[in-house]
Amino acid sequence: MTVLQERPAVLARRRSWLPRSAPLTVVAVGCVVLFALAGLLAPIVATHNPFAVSPQILQSPSGAHLLGTDELGKDIFSQLVHGARASLTIGLAAGLGSLLIGLVVGGIAGYAGGAVDSALMRVAEVFQILPAMIVALVIVAVIGRGTGLTALAVIVALWPQAARIVRGQYLQLRGAEFVDAARLARTPAWRIIAVEIFPVAFPPAGVQAALDVGRGMLLESSLSFLGLGDPNSASWGAVLRRAQPYLSEAWWFSVPAGLCVVLMVLSFNIIGDALGSSGTAGRRSL
Amino acid sequence: MTTTPRPTPQDPPPARETLALDGVSVLFRTGSGRRRQQVTAADEVDLTLRPGTITALVGESGSGKSTLGRVACGLQPPSAGTVRLDGAPVSGPGLGGAVQMIFQNPAASLNPKMTVGRILGHAARQAGTGRALVRDVVSAALTEVGIDPPDRYLDRHPHELSGGQQQRVAIARALLHRPRFLVADEPTSALDVSVRVQIIDLLRDVQARHGTGILFITHDLSVVRAIADRVAVVYLGRIVESGTAGEVFGSPSHPYTKALLGSTPSLTAAAEDAELLRGEPANAVERPTGCHFHPRCPIAEQPRCADHDPAPIVLDGTHTARCHLAGPSLAVADSNPVEARRTS
Amino acid sequence: MNAVDGGAVTASASVSVPAVVEVEGLRVTISPRGGRPVAPVQDVDLRIRRGEVVGLVGESGSGKTMLARAVAGLLAPGLRPRVEGRIHVLDRELGSASAAERRATLRTDLSYVFQDPNAHLNPTTRIGDQVAEVAVPNGNRVEDLFRSVGLPTTEEFARRYPHQLSGGMKQRVVIACALAKDPGVIIADEPTTALDVTIQAQVLRLLRDLATTREVGILLVSHDLAAIGQFCDSVAVMYAGRIVEEGPTSAILRTPRHPYTKALMGALFDIHTPEHRPVAIPGSVPALDDPPDGCRFGPRCGYRTEHCDDEPELIDVGPGRRSRCWNWERL
Numbered sequence: 001m002t003v004l005q006e007r008p009a010v011l012a013r014r015r016s017w018l019p020r021s022a023p024l025t026v027v028a029v030g031c032v033v034l035f036a037l038a039g040l041l042a043p044i045v046a047t048h049n050p051f052a053v054s055p056q057i058l059q060s061p062s063g064a065h066l067l068g069t070d071e072l073g074k075d076i077f078s079q080l081v082h083g084a085r086a087s088l089t090i091g092l093a094a095g096l097g098s099l100l101i102g103l104v105v106g107g108i109a110g111y112a113g114g115a116v117d118s119a120l121m122r123v124a125e126v127f128q129i130l131p132a133m134i135v136a137l138v139i140v141a142v143i144g145r146g147t148g149l150t151a152l153a154v155i156v157a158l159w160p161q162a163a164r165i166v167r168g169q170y171l172q173l174r175g176a177e178f179v180d181a182a183r184l185a186r187t188p189a190w191r192i193i194a195v196e197i198f199p200v201a202f203p204p205a206g207v208q209a210a211l212d213v214g215r216g217m218l219l220e221s222s223l224s225f226l227g228l229g230d231p232n233s234a235s236w237g238a239v240l241r242r243a244q245p246y247l248s249e250a251w252w253f254s255v256p257a258g259l260c261v262v263l264m265v266l267s268f269n270i271i272g273d274a275l276g277s278s279g280t281a282g283r284r285s286l
Numbered sequence: 287m288t289t290t291p292r293p294t295p296q297d298p299p300p301a302r303e304t305l306a307l308d309g310v311s312v313l314f315r316t317g318s319g320r321r322r323q324q325v326t327a328a329d330e331v332d333l334t335l336r337p338g339t340i341t342a343l344v345g346e347s348g349s350g351k352s353t354l355g356r357v358a359c360g361l362q363p364p365s366a367g368t369v370r371l372d373g374a375p376v377s378g379p380g381l382g383g384a385v386q387m388i389f390q391n392p393a394a395s396l397n398p399k400m401t402v403g404r405i406l407g408h409a410a411r412q413a414g415t416g417r418a419l420v421r422d423v424v425s426a427a428l429t430e431v432g433i434d435p436p437d438r439y440l441d442r443h444p445h446e447l448s449g450g451q452q453q454r455v456a457i458a459r460a461l462l463h464r465p466r467f468l469v470a471d472e473p474t475s476a477l478d479v480s481v482r483v484q485i486i487d488l489l490r491d492v493q494a495r496h497g498t499g500i501l502f503i504t505h506d507l508s509v510v511r512a513i514a515d516r517v518a519v520v521y522l523g524r525i526v527e528s529g530t531a532g533e534v535f536g537s538p539s540h541p542y543t544k545a546l547l548g549s550t551p552s553l554t555a556a557a558e559d560a561e562l563l564r565g566e567p568a569n570a571v572e573r574p575t576g577c578h579f580h581p582r583c584p585i586a587e588q589p590r591c592a593d594h595d596p597a598p599i600v601l602d603g604t605h606t607a608r609c610h611l612a613g614p615s616l617a618v619a620d621s622n623p624v625e626a627r628r629t630s
Numbered sequence: 631m632n633a634v635d636g637g638a639v640t641a642s643a644s645v646s647v648p649a650v651v652e653v654e655g656l657r658v659t660i661s662p663r664g665g666r667p668v669a670p671v672q673d674v675d676l677r678i679r680r681g682e683v684v685g686l687v688g689e690s691g692s693g694k695t696m697l698a699r700a701v702a703g704l705l706a707p708g709l710r711p712r713v714e715g716r717i718h719v720l721d722r723e724l725g726s727a728s729a730a731e732r733r734a735t736l737r738t739d740l741s742y743v744f745q746d747p748n749a750h751l752n753p754t755t756r757i758g759d760q761v762a763e764v765a766v767p768n769g770n771r772v773e774d775l776f777r778s779v780g781l782p783t784t785e786e787f788a789r790r791y792p793h794q795l796s797g798g799m800k801q802r803v804v805i806a807c808a809l810a811k812d813p814g815v816i817i818a819d820e821p822t823t824a825l826d827v828t829i830q831a832q833v834l835r836l837l838r839d840l841a842t843t844r845e846v847g848i849l850l851v852s853h854d855l856a857a858i859g860q861f862c863d864s865v866a867v868m869y870a871g872r873i874v875e876e877g878p879t880s881a882i883l884r885t886p887r888h889p890y891t892k893a894l895m896g897a898l899f900d901i902h903t904p905e906h907r908p909v910a911i912p913g914s915v916p917a918l919d920d921p922p923d924g925c926r927f928g929p930r931c932g933y934r935t936e937h938c939d940d941e942p943e944l945i946d947v948g949p950g951r952r953s954r955c956w957n958w959e960r961l
Contacts, residue, residue: 173298177395180361181456183379184386185463199399346826347797383959448914478689479853480897480911487910504721507829508856508899512908535904550901551856553883566796 028270031263036101039085048075050082058250068252070242079234080260083142086235087217087264090151094216097155099209107193107201109163110170123165124160132157132219133226140228146232150223154216162208169201202242207276213267223263236260303372305335305358305385305467305499308571309369312353312523327353327549329523330367335467338497340468340490342510342531344546345520348570352471354505359469361384386460388489390472392452396444402428402455403440409462427458431488450481467499468492475506486513507550511535516604519543521571522578525598527612529605539607541583577610585611650739650814650847651678651701651719656715658693658700662708668918670696672871674715675944678815678847683838685862685879686851687894691915693871698817698851702742703732720814741808745820747800750807751792757803758788762832765810778843779836798829803834809844816840819851834861855894859883864950867891870916870926873944879953887947887958889931925955933957 038045047066054073061068066077109120127135136153143149173179174197182196223229224237225244236257243254316598329348335341335358339348356367360381368375371384378387386491389395396405407425415423428436431454444452453473460468470489474482490513493500504510510517511531518528519542527540538544547590565582574581580591590610598606631764658671670693688694696705703724705711715726720739724732744750752760755763761772773783779802792800801821808816818837822830834850838861841848852858858865859879867875867890875888882956886892893907893911900906916922922929924939930936937956955961 009463151419177389177391179398180379180387181459182387183361184359185409185459186380186383187408187412196397200397294806306815346828437890478915479855479894483899483910484906487901488909506899507827508901511901511904512899514908545828547901548942549828551827551854551860551903553856553859553895553898555860555898563832566798566943569796 003018022274024270028267028274031267035084035260037265038081039088042082043083046075046078046081048078050074050078058246058253059142060250061252067256068250068254070250071165071246073186076239076256079239080236080256082234083239083257084260085234086147086164086230087220087237087261090147090154090220090235091217091264091268093151094154094158094219095209095213097151098158098212098216099160099205101155101159102166102205102208103198103202105159106163106166106168106205107170107198108244110167110261111174111189111193111197113171113174115252117167117171121164124163127156130157130161133222135227136219136223140223145228145230147233150220150229150233151229154219156214156244157219158215160207162212165208166201166205169204170197173197173200206270210268210272210275213263214272217261217268218265251282292325292534301335303401303466303597304370305329305332305381306370306373307331307354307357307364308368308370308503310351310354310357310369312357312362313365323571325411326350326523327570328364330355331520331523331525333358333503333518333525333528335499337466337499338493339515340500340513341516341518342514343501343503343518343520344505344507344510346505348522349520350523350570351520355387355469358467358501359387361387380463380465383463384465385469386463386465386467388453388456388470388473390458391476392449392456393444393476395456396452396459398444401441401443402447405444405455406459406462409459413463415462422463424458427462428455430461431455431458432484433458438479448481450484453477453485454488457485457492461492461496464496465498467501469501469503471503472505473502474509475504482509489513507546508552512558519546522573524578524608524610526579527605527607529601529603533601533603533605536600537605539601539605540579540609541585541611542579543607545582545584577608578611579594587611637683640666647679649677649679650720651676651849652716652718653677653701654716655719656697656700656713658696658705658711659712659714660696660705661712662710666919670752670871670918671700674873676701676866676873677850678849680814680847681841682844682864683841683848683850683862685848685865686868687853687855688856688868688913689853689894691870691897691918692868694851694868696847697868698742698819701849702740702817704742705737712804725798738811740815741811741813743804743808743816743818743821745823747797747804747824748792750804751800753792755788756791756806757795761803761806761810764807768811770810770812772806773886775809778809778840779803780832796829797825798833801825801833802836805833805840809840809846812844813846815847815849815850817849820853821850822857828942830857837861852894856898867894870921871918872954874927874954875952876944881948881951885961887951887953887961888927888938889933889954889957889961890927892961893926893930893932933960950957 019173030178036198052074054069056069057071057073058071059065062227065075068076069077096116105120105124109117114205135156139149139153139156179192179196182192187196220229221237221240224235226239227241229235229237243257310328310331314325314327316325331354333354343351343354353362357364359429360369360377360379363377369377369381371381376382403424406427408422410420410423424440425436428439433439433451433454447455473489474485477485486509489500492498502510502514514531516529517531517534518525519540520526521542527534527538527543534543538547549563563582576592576594577583577596580586583591587610594610596608596610598608599612600606601612653674656671656674657669659667659669661667674697686694686698699705700713702785719735722735724735727735744772750755758772761775765772766774772788776783776804781799781802815926821837821872822833825833834857837848837850840846850858850862862879864877865879865882866873867888868874869890875886875891882891883895886895896909897911899908911930916926924941925931928934928938942954942956944954947953947955947958
C-alpha cells in the first residue's frame with residue numbers, strides 16, 4: 001500500500017492550561033499562592049501566638065500589632081494568617097469533596113441514563129433546593145460542631161451542582177462515537193466511565209471545583225459568622241463573628257478579615273472562569 | 287511482522303458463514319406525555335452479509351440505514367427480529383467480537399484525550415495481545431493501514447492528525463479485533479474528495495486480504511457502483527430493492543432507486559437528463575399508507591399504491607424489489623389493504 | 631495584476647451582459663488571536679454576470695468560503711480580517727465605500743444562503759412572517775415568492791414554524807428570503823451539503839432556474855465538482871487560496887487545463903462510468919502559514935517541471951479560459 005503524506009489542514013495549537021494574556025488570572029493565582037503559603041507557614045509568618053490573650057485590647061494597627069488587636073488583646077494579623085489555613089482547608093475540602101461526589105454520582109447517572117439518572121438527579125435536586133445554611137444547621141444540631149463537620153456541611157450543600165455538570169457531560173458523551181467504539185471492543189462499563197469518558201468530561205467539572213473552593217470558603221465564613229462553625233478554629237468567619245459588636249469602633253477587627261474572604265473567593269472565581277475559557281474545558285454542556 | 291494468523295482469502299468460506307438480520311424491526315419512542323411519538327427506524331428487515339463481500343446499504347437521511355448498521359454490530363438491540371451469526375442468534379456490542387464498526391466522523395470516533403498509541407494499545411490488549419507484544423502489533427496495524435512510519439504517530443493525539451489519518455487509525459483499531467465483519471457507516475462523507483478514494487481503497491484492501499464482510503452504509507451511489515458486490519436500497523425503514531450490484535444498477539426496478547440514480551451528481555451527464563423526484567421524504571413517525579414511497583412516486587397508480595403495501599417481488603436471481611409495478615409480476619396477493627388513510 | 635477582460639466569460643453570455651459582481655486583486659489576510667497572520671485568499675479576480683451561475687469549487691482549506699464571505703462582507707470579526715483589492719457589487723466599489731454605504735449595498739443587493747438553513751431562520755417566527763419581513767418593504771408578495779421556489783402557497787403552510795419543515799423545505803424558505811429583496815447577487819455557500827441527494831438536485835435546479843428567470847447572478851460555493859458541473863455556467867477552481875483554473879463549465883470538464891482540476895476530477899467516483907478507478911491526489915493541501923515555493927500545487931503535481939519553481943500567473947488558455955499552470959499544454 002502506498003503511503004501518502006498527509007497533513008492536517010490546520011494543526012491545532014497546543015492548548016495552554018491558562019490563556020495567554022490574562023493579567024487578572026495571574027493576579028488571582030498569585031493571591032491564592034500567597035495565602036496558601038501564609039497558611040502553610042503560619043507559625044513562621046505569624047508575629048504572635050494567635051490565641052495569646054493580652055491586656056492591650058482593641059489596639060489600632062501599629063508596629064507591634066500589624067493589624068491591631070481584638071477584644072481579648074489577641075493579635076489580629078496572626079489570627080488571619082492562621083485563619084488562612086483553616087479557611088483554605090475547608091475551601092479545598094469542599095471543592096475536592098463535591099467534585100468527587102459529583103464525578104461518581106454524575107458519572108453513574110449520566111452514563112446509565114433512564115431510571116437511575118432520574119432517581120439520582122431527584123436526590124440531587126432535594127439537596128439543591130435546601131438552602132446550604134439549613135443543611136449546615138441540621139448537621140450542627142444533630143452531630144455537633146467541628147472543622148470536619150463544617151466541611152461536611154459545605155460539601156453536602158455544594159455537590160449537586162458538580163454532579164449536574166458531570167452528568168450533563170456523560171449524557172452527551174455516552175452517545176459519542178468513541179464510546180460506541182469502546183463498547184464494541186467489549187470494554188467494561190466501569191472502564192468506559194472512568195477511563196474513556198472521564199478525561200473528556202473532567203475539565204468542566206474541574207472548573208466547577210475551582211468555583212466550589214471559593215463558594216466553600218464563603219459558606220464556611222457564613223457558618224462561622226453565625227456561630228455554627230468550629231468553635232476552636234481561628235477561621236476568618238470566626239474572626240468576623242467576634243468582630244460583630246465592634247464594627248464601628250474597631251474597623252481593623254472586621255475589615256481585614258472580610259477582605260481576606262472577598263479576595264480568596266474572587267480569586268477562585270477568576271481562576272475557575274479562566275480554566276473554563278482556556279479551551280481545556282472543551283464543550284460545556286450546562 | 288508479528289500479526290496473528292487470519293483467515294486467508296484462499297479458503298472459500300462455507301455458505302452458512304453469514305451475519306444475518308432476520309426480520310429486524312427497530313422502534314424508538316420520542317417525546318413524552320401527549321407528544322409521545324413512535325418512530326419506526328427499521329421495519330422487518332432481512333439482510334445478509336457474507337465474508338469477503340461488500341454489501342452496500344443505500345438511503346437518505348432518516349431512512350434507517352444507520353440504525354440497521356448499529357443493529358448489525360450489536361450496538362442497537364432490535365425491537366423485534368433476530369441477528370444471527372452463522373445461523374445462531376447473537377447479541378451484545380460487537381456480537382461476541384465478530385463485528386467492528388467504522389464511523390462517519392473519524393475525529394469523534396477516537397478519544398480526544400488519548401494518544402494513537404494508547405487507543406490502539408488498548409484495542410490490542412482487549413483483543414488478547416500479550417503486554418510484551420502490544421507495541422509490535424500496534425505498529426504493524428498502523429503500517430497495514432498506510433500510516434508509516436508508525437513510531438512517528440504513536441504519541442500524537444487525534445486532533446494532530448488529518449481527517450484521512452484519523453480514519454486510518456480508526457480502521458486499524460477495528461482490525462486489531464480481527465473482526466469477521468465490518469460495518470462502515472458513511473466512512474468517507476466527512477473527508478475531502480482527494481482523501482475519500484484512499485479510505486475506500488483501504489477498505490477494499492481489508493476485504494480482499496482478510497476476507498472481511500463489509501456493510502458499507504452510504505448515500506453516495508457513485509461509490510456503491512464502484513465497490514459494492516451487493517446493494518440494498520432503504521426507504522423509510524424498509525429495503526425497497528436489493529440484489530447484486532450488477533442487477534440493481536443494470537436494471538434498477540424500484541422507482542426510488544431510479545430517482546436516486548438520476549439525482550446522483552455526475553461529471554459525465556447533464557443535469558437536464560435526470561428526472562427529479564417531487565416532494566420531500568416523509569418522516570418515519572407518520573409513514574404513508576400502502577407503499578411508503580407512493581406520495582413521491584412518479585409512476586404510482588391509485589388507489590392500489592396508496593392502499594396496498596407491496597411485498598418484495600423476486601425479479602431475477604437475487605434481485606428483489608418492493609413495488610407493485612416492478613418487473614413482470616404485478617401480483618398483490620401478499621399485500622394488506624389498509625382501512626384508514628393517513629396521508630401526511 | 632491581470633486584465634479583468636480575461637475573466638470568466640460564459641460561452642453563451644455576450645459581453646454586453648452586465649456584471650453584478652466584479653472582484654479584482656482580492657487578498658484577505660486574517661490574524662486570529664494567538665496565531666500568525668495568514669492570507670487564505672490571494673490574488674483573486676472574479677466576475678459574475680446577470681443570469682449566470684458561477685461555481686466556486688475547492689476542498690476544505692482552499693479559501694472558497696473565505697472568498698465568498700469577503701465579497702458578502704461577512705468575515706468573522708474575531709479573525710481580524712483585512713481585505714485588499716477591489717470588490718464591485720452592482721457597480722458600487724465596496725472597498726473605498728464607507729462602512730454604512732457598504733452595508734447598505736450588501737443589504738439591498740446581495741443575499742447570502744448558508745449551508746445550514748437553521749442558521750438563517752428564526753425558530754420562533756412563522757415562516758410566512760419571516761419572508762414577509764423582507765418581501766413587503768420591497769413590494770413583493772410572500773405567495774409569489776413561495777411559488778417561485780416551489781413551496782405550497784396555502785395560508786396553512788405560511789403559518790408553520792421552521793421546525794415543522796424538512797431540511798429541503800427550510801432551504802427553500804431561505805432562498806425565498808434571499809429573493810425577497812430582489813437582489814442582484816445571491817451567494818450560496820454549500821447550500822445543499824446538508825441535504826439528501828434527491829433534494830440536493832431539486833434545490834440546485836431551483837437556483838439554476840432562478841438565475842435565468844430572475845436575472846440574478848449566483849455564486850455557488852461547493853466542494854462537489856460533480857454537482858457544480860451540472861448546474862453552473864462557469865467554474866472557478868480554488869487551491870490554497872488562489873483560483874487555479876476558470877472558464878466555461880463544459881469546456882473545463884471536457885479538457886481540464888490545470889493539473890489540480892484534472893486530479894480532482896480523477897479522484898471522483900462516477901455513477902455512469904463504474905469502470906473508472908478514481909485516483910487519490912498524493913500529499914495534502916499546504917498549510918496556510920507554510921506555502922511551498924513556486925506553484926502551490928507543485929509538490930503534489932505529476933506534471934511538475936523546473937519552470938514550476940516560479941509561481942505561475944493566470945494565463946489565457948482558450949476562449950474565456952484561464953489556468954495558473956506553466957505546463958497546461960502538456961495535460
